[in-house]
Amino acid sequence: MSQSRKTTFKERVEIVHYCIVHDHNYGKTAIKYQVSYQQVRNWVLKYKERGEAGLKDRRGHRAGTEPSRTPEEEMRDRLAEQERKIKLLEMENDLLKKDRELERKWD
Numbered sequence: 001m002s003q004s005r006k007t008t009f010k011e012r013v014e015i016v017h018y019c020i021v022h023d024h025n026y027g028k029t030a031i032k033y034q035v036s037y038q039q040v041r042n043w044v045l046k047y048k049e050r051g052e053a054g055l056k057d058r059r060g061h062r063a064g065t066e067p068s069r070t071p072e073e074e075m076r077d078r079l080a081e082q083e084r085k086i087k088l089l090e091m092e093n094d095l096l097k098k099d100r101e102l103e104r105k106w107d
Contacts, residue, residue, distance in 0.1 A: 005034060012055040015040060016047045 007015070011033070019029040019040055026044070030037040046054035050070060 016043050
């Protein structure tokens with residue numbers, strides 16, 4: 001198994017294009033560019049799903065900090081935001097219930 005190495009966005013695009021042109025030969029591509037077979041395969045799958053944008057390194061970025069790449073991701077981001085709002089409202093509601101309960105005890 002090949003050691004992993006850092007690659008730039010341009011390198012990943014070049015690697016994916018090379019692999020596609022050579023009939024999806026992941027092993028040959030991995031050896032030529034000194035990356036792992038699995039990494040080449042993952043990049044090709046991401047490229048097929050999202051295009052070149054799928055090859056960008058988004059580690060360390062929250063989903064909402066960059067524009068969504070696909071309609072599915074946009075929907076997922078909106079759903080996550082709604083879930084956060086619901087959670088905050090539930091916490092606020094629980095706090096108000098506790099406050100009312102304590103007020104009744106002191107009356």
